[in-house]
Amino acid sequence: xxxxxxxxxxxxxxxxxxxxxxxxxxxxxxxxxxxxxxxxxxxxxxxxxxxxxxxxxxxxxxxxxxxxxxxxxxxxxxxxxxxxxxxxxxxxxxxxxxxxxxxxxxxxxxxxxxxxxxxxxxxxxxxxxxxxxxxxxxxxxxxxxxxxxxxxxxxxxxxxxxxxxxxxxxxxxxx
Amino acid sequence: xxxxxxxxxxxxxxxxxxxxxxxxxxxxxxxxxxxxxxxxxxxxxxxxxxxxxxxxxxxxxxxxxxxxxxxxxxxxxxxxxxxxxxxxxxxxxxxxxxxxxxxxxxxxxxxxxxxxxxxxxxxxxxxxxxxxxxxxxxxxxxxxxxxxxxxxxxxxxxxxxxxxxxxxxxxxxxxxxxxxxxxxxxxxxxxxxxxxxxxxxxxxxxxxxxxxxxxxxxxxxxxxxxxxxxxxxxxxxxxxxxxxxxxxxxxxx
Numbered sequence: 001x002x003x004x005x006x007x008x009x010x011x012x013x014x015x016x017x018x019x020x021x022x023x024x025x026x027x028x029x030x031x032x033x034x035x036x037x038x039x040x041x042x043x044x045x046x047x048x049x050x051x052x053x054x055x056x057x058x059x060x061x062x063x064x065x066x067x068x069x070x071x072x073x074x075x076x077x078x079x080x081x082x083x084x085x086x087x088x089x090x091x092x093x094x095x096x097x098x099x100x101x102x103x104x105x106x107x108x109x110x111x112x113x114x115x116x117x118x119x120x121x122x123x124x125x126x127x128x129x130x131x132x133x134x135x136x137x138x139x140x141x142x143x144x145x146x147x148x149x150x151x152x153x154x155x156x157x158x159x160x161x162x163x164x165x166x167x168x169x170x171x172x173x174x175x
Numbered sequence: 176x177x178x179x180x181x182x183x184x185x186x187x188x189x190x191x192x193x194x195x196x197x198x199x200x201x202x203x204x205x206x207x208x209x210x211x212x213x214x215x216x217x218x219x220x221x222x223x224x225x226x227x228x229x230x231x232x233x234x235x236x237x238x239x240x241x242x243x244x245x246x247x248x249x250x251x252x253x254x255x256x257x258x259x260x261x262x263x264x265x266x267x268x269x270x271x272x273x274x275x276x277x278x279x280x281x282x283x284x285x286x287x288x289x290x291x292x293x294x295x296x297x298x299x300x301x302x303x304x305x306x307x308x309x310x311x312x313x314x315x316x317x318x319x320x321x322x323x324x325x326x327x328x329x330x331x332x333x334x335x336x337x338x339x340x341x342x343x344x345x346x347x348x349x350x351x352x353x354x355x356x357x358x359x360x361x362x363x364x365x366x367x368x369x370x371x372x373x374x375x376x377x378x379x380x381x382x383x384x385x386x387x388x389x390x391x392x393x394x395x396x397x398x399x400x401x402x403x404x405x406x407x408x409x410x411x412x413x414x415x416x417x418x419x420x421x422x423x424x425x426x427x428x
Contacts (some may be wrong), residue, residue, distance in 0.1 A: 031418040119394060120404040125416045126404035127387040132413035134364075149417055150384060157383045161221055164396065 002034075002042055003051075007070060007078040010052060014069035017043065029142035043068055051077055096122075096156065100163055108171055115160050122160070126153045182248070183344050183375045184210040184233055189242035190398075191228050202228040204398035205242070210344070210377060215370040217378045217389035224395040227348055230379045234267045234346045235259045241250040247343055265338030266287050267369055272352035274329045276321040276336075282308065282328075283317040286335045293340065298340050300339065307335040311365060327358030344375045351385055 001040045009015065009023050016064070021039045025032070046052040051074035070078070096118055103111035133146040186208040192199035195367065202272060203225045210216050218226045231237040232244055235251050244251045244267060254262060263269075263349060276285045290300035308317050311331035313324075329403050337345055351359030363385060370376055370390075378389060386392050387406065394402045 029417060030414060060245060116394075116402045120402055123383065123387060123392050123394075123404060124406055124412075126383060127392075127411035127417050130384055131408045132388045132410065132417065134360075146417065154383055165221070 002038075003046065003080065004063055004081045006039075006042055006046065007051060010068060010070045010160055011075070011078055014067050016057075016065045016067050020068070026139060027141045029138070029145055031145070046074070050074075080089075100160075104163075104167060108167070111167060112164075115164050119157060119160050120146075122156050126150065126157070129153065181212045182209045183212050183214075183246070184208070184377070185245040185248070186229070186233060186239075186319060187242055187245070189229070189232055189244060191225070191232060191237070192240045201398055203232070203239075205263065206395075206398070208233075208393065208400065208403075210375060213373050213375055214391060215367070215372075215376045215378070215384035215389045216391045216393060217393060218393045219380055219383065220395035220401075222381060225398040226313060226379045226381075229395070230346050230348050230377065233344075233377060234269055235263050236269075260280040264292055266343045268340070268342035270330070270337050270345065270347040270350045271332050274321070274326075274333045274353070276329055276332055278321050279320050281320060281413035282313060282324065282332045282335075285321070285332055286339055289290045289340050304335070304339060307338055309333075310368075311335045312361075312392045325358070326354050327361055330354060330358070330362050331365060334362070334369075338374070342401055344377060345369065347376065347378045349380055350378070350410050351380065351382065359385070 005024060005027065006020065007025065012023075014132070015023070017036060017039050020043070021034055022037055023136065024034055024039075037164060043054075045066070047054055052068045052072055053071050055067050057067050059065060098117070099114060100111065103114045129146055129150050133143060133150065138146070186206055189203055189206045190201065191203040192201050196335055206229055208229070218229060220226050228237070232239050235246075235254075237246070238252065240351070246262065251262070267274075276289070280288070283304060287297075287300050287304045290304070305314070305317070308314050313328060313331055313335070316324065316328065319328075320330070330353075330359065334345075334350075337347075345366075350366070351362050354362060366376055366378065368387060376389075378385070380386050389406065390408075391403070391405050393400055394404075395417065
């Protein structure tokens with residue numbers, strides 16, 4: 001995944017390593033910290049595969065800079081990646097999901113209490129993200145990322161509500 | 176919850192049962208709630224949980240079956256019908272999902288209606304009404320009829336009307352329910368702005384994103400409060416939450 005994010009950023013314009021790291025962190029709202037070694041490791045791999053080309057730019061007072069740009073092959077590879085939709089973001093291997101499943105096995109009281117507390121925690125996260133999105137000066141990619149996160153948490157809250165309802169129905173039909 | 180120094184609103188052991196032939200239907204089954212001066216509280220929960228019923232009781236639109244509601248420590252059950260009507264007009268501001276504006280009156284006349292009903296002279300309320308129309312971004316549309324305004328604008332007129340008597344508490348029942356996302360956001364921004372000026376607000380909504388804008392969220396289910404939590408807001412926390420979500424999806428690769 002890192003590979004294509006970097007190709008996308010080099011598609012915008014040729015960049016040197018530090019510049020690439022800066023725009024990468026901007027794109028993801030600072031949520032995916034990369035050290036410069038990781039950036040250069042990724043760039044060498046891309047260069048080896050012929051997806052990017054490296055030019056040495058001579059500078060006077062400071063050391064020379066390596067500037068990377070997208071090759072024709074890299075351009076094609078980026079387009080190919082963008083033409084295919086990504087895997088839908090469905091992850092059910094969450095701690096929250098597991099806890100609810102197990103609490104439902106363990107018994108009524110523990111699951112009821114767990115759902116209440118899980119909801120409060122999720123609401124707090126949702127409140128934080130909604131507030132972050134309402135900032136006027138966030139860049140577009142961060143806003144899109146926040147939208148995705150907000151919808152995800154809303155989905156979690158709906159799921160918790162559904163769990164509560166289904167478990168209550170089961171409990172009352174057993175009585 | 177933060178300890179409440181001066182409760183504006185207080186519900187104690189409130190129940191509400193509606194007659195339904197032989198059997199009563201319990202909409203509220205014992206609710207306690209304290210809303211402090213200047214708080215912004217969202218009440219949420221699935222449909223039928225009793226959140227709107229609770230809001231109606233808090234504003235004196237309906238009367239509790241048992242238990243009581245106190246506005247600035249005055250028990251609503253002790254008030255006569257007339258006294259309750261006066262309290263509703265002067266001390267409580269209501270905003271509803273369907274706006275409830277009078278269609279034959281201009282925006283200005285809708286906003287000033289509570290002042291007129293309270294027997295104020297135009298000289299007393301004119302400046303105040305203009306300032307409110309300005310605050311809700313409708314200074315240039317004071318003469319328009321509701322039918323000449325968008326849904327979002329009508330709701331903003333309704334908010335100005337709800338605020339014209341400087342009420343002790345603003346009660347909003349699904350105020351964004353009939354609005355698209357952007358208009359809904361404008362309405363919430365407006366409520367937040369009034370909140371930062373000290374207005375006490377209770378907002379009922381089924382929309383968790385809207386509820387998340389309040390400082391505290393009360394969750395109801397089957398006529399009882401099942402949770403009541405503060406929503407602290409810090410930029411760092413937002414960043415950490417987002418980072419956690421991004422990291423967990425990146426780890427999959």
